[in-house]
Amino acid sequence: MKKNIIIMLAMILSALSACKKKDVLDIHPDNAVYMGNTSSSGVVSITVTDVGGSAVVTPRLANLADKPVTITVGIGEKTLSNYNQKNNLELQPMAAEDFKFITxxxxxxxxxxxxxxxxxxxxxxxxxxxxxxxxxxxxxxxRLAIPVIIKKVNGYRLLSSPQWTIVQLNRQLRTSIALINNLTGSIELKPKTPYSEPMSEWTFQMSMIYSNLSRSNLTTAFMSSGGGGEFYTRISASNGIQIKNGRDGDDTWTQKALSPNVWLHISYVYKDSKVSVYVNGELQKTFETTPLYLGNTEQSGWSIGNSNYKNNDYIREVRFWNRALTQAEIMDKLYLPQDPATPGLLMYMPFTKEAGLTELTNKWNVTIPSASRISFVDNVIFPASKLEIKQ
Incomplete structure (x- = not known):
């Protein structure tokens, strides 16, 4: 009997100890810590100039606490590696000694x-x-980034997501761009060797400033003599960008208002008979389309602009990729120049004084309409929302 009493007491003490431990672990079951991010992507982009740059990360509580909560943040290189792998990027972490945390x-x-x-x-x-x-x-x-993770929390649980912020570093770039004061037709880019097989996915990108978005039939780019259905675009201040695929209608526009005299980095991403339209890295709308691909003819290619380009329109770059870029890739490649040998880059025309009006992969013939007036502007700064010139 005495032995049984001792065993029972031991079991009760063990249970009480377990309860006590559980109570310590779950002392705040209605509260938790997470990383407060301004966007669902968890990525913050900052520009580092000759005077430096800074960003802020913000650990947060789900609910108010009645006592102080201590949180430690640090570098998460594995987090950056996973982000790169998921988004097909090659961001490299900046070494800890090259930046400071300031509380x-x-x-x-x-x-x-x-x-x-x-x-x-x-x-x-x-x-x-x-x-x-x-x-x-x-x-x-x-391409540099600083991945910041929540490493330790005292007395509170850590939410499974979001636990990190990736600070992506942009560096100020000075370059030349093209000024279009009159385009008498479309700029034509035709592959020197026509594409013999339909493309299941692609991305077409261009960067523009339009001085006026009230012009009728103002096109960004279109696929000429495509092997699939029609791909023609228009752009306006009130309706945004139209993807014309055989018909018109309000639903063929993004219905996202756009502003003149600002940089519009436009990406058309095609995959699985859908076209997603991005402006400055933000998704505007995804459209259902027919199959869209370049045809196996000498006439098939890309056309940029039309005769409505005039009076202080600016163009920065045109790119064509053999795959559907992710949103993270679009953001990563928003304004920085590309190596023409980059895997997957089929066409690259930077519209700089240094490159002239040539395509740098040397796989495309370029035709500029006669009597067009195109010149170059030096010392243009990127990143910038408007035309910024720094002498």
């Missing part, structure tokens, strides 16, 4: 930082400060 109370560290969310508050922020980028260590061909 709200002024503490400066490298590698990781600890902040406290005070009672009655939802969040605390950590500034990421880059003084400069060493171009010898990080040449312009490298």
């Amino acid at each position: 709200g109370n002024g503490d400066t560290t490298h590698g990781e930082a600890t902040v406290t969310i005070p009672p009655g508050s939802f969040e605390s922020s950590v500034q990421i400060k880059i003084d400069s980028i060493n171009t010898t260590k990080y040449p312009y061909s490298k």
Whole structure:
């Protein structure tokens, strides 16, 4: 009997100990910590100039707490590797010694930082400060990022998502661009060797500033003599961009208003008989279409613009890829120049003074309409929302 009593007491004490441990672990079952991001992608893009650059990451609480909550953030290279793999990117992490974490109370560290969310508050922020980028260590061909993860939380559970913010670094670029004061027809690009097989997916990109978006039948680009259905586009201030695939109608427009005199980086992404329209990296609309591909004829190719291009329209680049770029890839390639030998890049025409009006993969013939007036503007700065010239 005495032995049985001892065994029962031991079991009760063990159960009480387990309950106590569970209570400690679940001390705040209605609250949790996560990374507060301004977009669902979890990616923040910043520009680093000759005077540096900075960004802010924000650990948050799901609910208010009645006592301080301590959180440690740090570098998550595995997170960046997974992001690269998912989005077909090659972002490289900046070394911890090349940037600083600065907390709200002024503490400066490298590698990781600890902040406290005070009672009655939802969040605390950590500034990421880059003084400069060493171009010898990080040449312009490298695309850089700082992946920040929540590494440790004291006394609270960590939500499974989002746990990270990726700070993508853009570097200021100075280049020349083309000024179109009069286009007497379309700029034609025809492959020197016609495509013998239909393409199951592709991406066509162009970067423009339109001085006026009220002109009728103002086209961005279209597929001439395509092997599939019709692919013709129009652009307007009120209706956005039209994908004309054999018919007109309100539903053939994105219905996303656009502004003149700003850079519009336009991407048409085709896959599985659908075309997704992106402007400045943001999805505008996805359209159901017929199959769309270049035909196996010398007449089939791409046409850019029309005779409605005039009076201070600017063009930066035109690109054509053999695959459907992801949104992350579109953002990554938004304004930086490309290597013509980049895998998957079928056509690359940068419209710079250095390149002239030539296509740099040397796989396309370019025809500029006669009597067109196209010149070049130097010292144009990217990234920028409007035309920015820095002498």
